[in-house]
Amino acid sequence: MLAALLNGQPIDSNLPIIHMNDRGWQYGDGVFETMLLKASRVRFWQDHVQRLQEGCERLRMPPPSQTVFQQELALLIGKQTDGVVKFILTRGRGGRGYRPDPATTPTRVWQLFPALSPQPAAIALRCCDTRLSRNSLLAGIKHLNRLEQVLAQAEWDDTSIAEGLLLDTEGELVCGTMSNLFLVLDGVLVTPDLRYSGVRGVMRKNVLQLASTLNMVTEERAVWPQELTVAQEVFITNALRGIKPVVALRSGSEIEQQWGVGEITAALLTAVDSVQPRS
Amino acid sequence: MLAALLNGQPIDSNLPIIHMNDRGWQYGDGVFETMLLKASRVRFWQDHVQRLQEGCERLRMPPPSQTVFQQELALLIGKQTDGVVKFILTRGRGGRGYRPDPATTPTRVWQLFPALSPQPAAIALRCCDTRLSRNSLLAGIKHLNRLEQVLAQAEWDDTSIAEGLLLDTEGELVCGTMSNLFLVLDGVLVTPDLRYSGVRGVMRKNVLQLASTLNMVTEERAVWPQELTVAQEVFITNALRGIKPVVALRSGSEIEQQWGVGEITAALLTAVDSVQPRS
Numbered sequence: 001m002l003a004a005l006l007n008g009q010p011i012d013s014n015l016p017i018i019h020m021n022d023r024g025w026q027y028g029d030g031v032f033e034t035m036l037l038k039a040s041r042v043r044f045w046q047d048h049v050q051r052l053q054e055g056c057e058r059l060r061m062p063p064p065s066q067t068v069f070q071q072e073l074a075l076l077i078g079k080q081t082d083g084v085v086k087f088i089l090t091r092g093r094g095g096r097g098y099r100p101d102p103a104t105t106p107t108r109v110w111q112l113f114p115a116l117s118p119q120p121a122a123i124a125l126r127c128c129d130t131r132l133s134r135n136s137l138l139a140g141i142k143h144l145n146r147l148e149q150v151l152a153q154a155e156w157d158d159t160s161i162a163e164g165l166l167l168d169t170e171g172e173l174v175c176g177t178m179s180n181l182f183l184v185l186d187g188v189l190v191t192p193d194l195r196y197s198g199v200r201g202v203m204r205k206n207v208l209q210l211a212s213t214l215n216m217v218t219e220e221r222a223v224w225p226q227e228l229t230v231a232q233e234v235f236i237t238n239a240l241r242g243i244k245p246v247v248a249l250r251s252g253s254e255i256e257q258q259w260g261v262g263e264i265t266a267a268l269l270t271a272v273d274s275v276q277p278r279s
Numbered sequence: 280m281l282a283a284l285l286n287g288q289p290i291d292s293n294l295p296i297i298h299m300n301d302r303g304w305q306y307g308d309g310v311f312e313t314m315l316l317k318a319s320r321v322r323f324w325q326d327h328v329q330r331l332q333e334g335c336e337r338l339r340m341p342p343p344s345q346t347v348f349q350q351e352l353a354l355l356i357g358k359q360t361d362g363v364v365k366f367i368l369t370r371g372r373g374g375r376g377y378r379p380d381p382a383t384t385p386t387r388v389w390q391l392f393p394a395l396s397p398q399p400a401a402i403a404l405r406c407c408d409t410r411l412s413r414n415s416l417l418a419g420i421k422h423l424n425r426l427e428q429v430l431a432q433a434e435w436d437d438t439s440i441a442e443g444l445l446l447d448t449e450g451e452l453v454c455g456t457m458s459n460l461f462l463v464l465d466g467v468l469v470t471p472d473l474r475y476s477g478v479r480g481v482m483r484k485n486v487l488q489l490a491s492t493l494n495m496v497t498e499e500r501a502v503w504p505q506e507l508t509v510a511q512e513v514f515i516t517n518a519l520r521g522i523k524p525v526v527a528l529r530s531g532s533e534i535e536q537q538w539g540v541g542e543i544t545a546a547l548l549t550a551v552d553s554v555q556p557r558s
């Protein structure tokens with residue numbers, strides 16, 4: 001870790017800073033954002049701010065003011081030009097018991113990490129056994145209850161598989177453990193609608209907007225795993241890695257399916273860089 | 280808070296002790312137990328130990344050794360005779376990313392709180408709008424992903440309503456926000472089977488065992504809310520409050536339904552105190 005802030009104050013990242021009564025620690029009662037710092041700016045900043053606000057509304061927590069948020073970011077990154085910025089907001093310190101006290105002051109923690117090591121231009125996926133639960137109350141926002149993602153990632157450690165796909169408990173195909181999923185089906189760009197689970201990724205939102213600008217036909221709807229077998233193109237998105245074309249679905253060392261990097265994926269890769277450059 | 284321990288060491292409970300990279304804080308990646316200290320002993324100690332171990336197995340975390348667990352409890356409570364003991368075990372400090380590292384050392388935190396203030400002998404419930412998600416991977420254990428319980432308890436603040444009932448997303452009646460539910464239906468003691476959500480309470484387990492000893496007929500099965508309307512007796516259980524007869528289901532100030540304290544509830548109340556006294 002390169003730097004950290006607690007409630008606006010720079011802190012030694014080796015020291016413990018969280019109180020055991022913090023509701024983030026006790027219940028996962030909070031939200032977070034993970035952002036790409038590139039050439040001294042946070043990519044898709046306004047989209048991160050907006051999702052954070054939506055998460056706060058859903059959990060009935062006061063969001064940080066945009067001014068505070070922006071000032072703290074500037075203090076965190078200082079002269080660092082590239083890296084990964086993580087922001088966690090919890091409901092703050094409480095007493096024993098689940099009931100939130102509206103008077104509680106939220107806890108804000110910023111962390112700055114070095115830039116990610118490069119990933120291949122196209123990647124392989126697997127399908128996880130861990131299922132996502134369905135709850136529209138929590139779907140879409142980036143809250144701190146992440147045990148399903150932890151269990152899913154514990155399923156494999158082969159570094160040549162970049163991501164695991166997740167179905168929900170009813171068998172719908174929803175997302176990756178840390179990414180959103182797009183399929184091209186008969187020329188239509190399809191992505192799961194996330195009405196019951198998954199996180200509405202910032203890159204997902206930008207890809208949908210760009211696709212519309214490029215006059216592509218898009219659909220947000222329920223997606224089922226068998227649609228992978230007929231997809232012409234597959235890619236995943238996240239705020240740190242951007243758009244990642246998927247060239248293989250693997251099960252262990254066995255390749256179950258392969259795709260090329262198609263025209264729609266290539267057009268979106270070009271477009272997303274021109275709208276808000278990565279460097 | 281009366282006392283606290285971090286990894287076996289007594290600590291000042293006013294100081295921050297948790298690292299921001301602790302996976303409990305980052306992802307709710309851990310389990311907890313809340314126990315009743317009465318007359319210098321923890322009630323149903325072995326049942327708490329067993330559920331903690333089950334939780335660790337499910338999350339693939341190493342459980343603390345029983346010796347360590349017992350020694351730390353003794354150190355925590357000292358000469359205190361009565362109170363509430365909370366134990367949190369997280370996967371420990373990690374790097375960025377969901378994937379757990381099997382080499383991580385778990386974080387153990389004990390907290391000792393004063394004894395609960397008394398509650399009426401019989402209580403009123405309400406029904407929450409917040410729904411529980413269904414996921415057999417996480418059902419039954421007392422993990423740290425508790426946002427659904429937080430949102431449910433945020434729904435009301437009328438202290439004359441002691442607990443809120445929770446349905447799951449398919450409409451099954453599962454439990455309270457911090458308790459298990461029992462109904463008496465035509466002389467049969469029925470409790471939700473918790474196959475998809477809810478926590479397998481230690482008091483629930485003891486009630487089922489006692490009922491069997493008393494030759495009561497018991498059923499663990501899916502329960503639906505309309506069964507409340509035909510139940511002859513209703514009670515809830517938790518490790519701190521024991522068995523609590525329910526005498527009313529309320530919606531705001533309106534009473535939707537009422538029950539008396541029936542024979543089966545009364546027999547179990549007597550039996551549970553004789554098996555492992557509360558004081």
